[in-house]
Amino acid sequence: MEKIMVVNGSPRAPKSNSKRYAALFSKYSKNGTSYFNISKTNHLALCGEMEAFSHLLFVFPLYADGIPVTLLHFLKTLEQNPPKNKPTVSVLINCGFLESRQNDVAVDMMRLFCKENGYPFGSVLKIGSGEAILDTPFRVLVARKIRKLAKGIEKKEYQVLKVSMPLSRKMFLRASTVYWTNYGKKNNVTKEQMETMQIEGPGEDEKKTKPF
Numbered sequence: 174m175e176k177i178m179v180v181n182g183s184p185r186a187p188k189s190n191s192k193r194y195a196a197l198f199s200k201y202s203k204n205g206t207s208y209f210n211i212s213k214t215n216h217l218a219l220c221g222e223m224e225a226f227s228h229l230l231f232v233f234p235l236y237a238d239g240i241p242v243t244l245l246h247f248l249k250t251l252e253q254n255p256p257k258n259k260p261t262v263s264v265l266i267n268c269g270f271l272e273s274r275q276n277d278v279a280v281d282m283m284r285l286f287c288k289e290n291g292y293p294f295g296s297v298l299k300i301g302s303g304e305a306i307l308d309t310p311f312r313v314l315v316a317r318k319i320r321k322l323a324k325g326i327e328k329k330e331y332q333v334l335k336v337s338m339p340l341s342r343k344m345f346l347r348a349s350t351v352y353w354t355n356y357g358k359k360n361n362v363t364k365e366q367m368e369t370m371q372i373e374g375p376g377e378d379e380k381k382t383k384p385f
């Protein structure tokens with residue numbers, strides 16, 4: 174059985190949810206997997222590695238309704254340095270919002286890349302509430318879908334799967350607000366600060382005039 178190359182496209186790959194999803198996939202894949210992160214310096218090495226695989230699974234988060242820049246940069250390198258034998262590409266994407274359909278545009282971006290560059294397209298798993306679901310009892314739902322994804326790839330029966338927490342939007346919003354407010358508290362950031370556009374501390378110039 175042919176091993177699957179699993180590539181994590183999260184900008185925070187070593188500490189990412191994508192890493193946890195990839196680990197679940199590896200657990201359920203009978204093919205066996207080889208796991209790689211994308212770093213700033215390993216693009217060409219990954220393109221070289223790809224030669225040995227007939228199936229490639231990209232695992233990554235949704236960032237600003239699209240694919241993260243880490244993955245985008247890697248795809249640009251891959252476009253210029255393709256393997257001789259192109260693997261079939263599957264996608265496991267997770268997003269923070271409740272609805273798995275939030276991932277649709279990013280999946281289309283991957284489909285387009287594959288179409289334009291001659292990679293056969295395989296399966297898709299779209300995960301909604303992906304930041305939270307693994308630490309809730311609904312983890313079993315996502316584990317079940319990842320097992321289904323692995324089985325389909327093993328049999329070359331490609332499919333589009335989706336999963337999310339079975340909560341109303343109102344309940345999800347309430348639960349996530351409590352979660353992020355407590356998370357902020359732990360890091361000495363108030364809810365009001367989180368509601369501003371300032372996502373990091375002020376730059377050096379600003380610090381001189383306006384203490385944070």
Ligand SMILES: Cc1cc2nc3c(=O)[nH]c(=O)nc-3n(C[C@H](O)[C@H](O)[C@H](O)COP(=O)(O)O)c2cc1C
Binds near residue numbers: 185235239
């Ligand atoms: C800069 C940034 C942009 C994001 N944009 C979106 C988005 O547009 N829609 C969404 O549902 N989640 C969004 N998220 C949430 C991530 O998709 C979510 O936290 C995911 O679990 C992160 O996965 P990772 O740990 O594998 O990177 C965003 C997160 C960050 C940090």
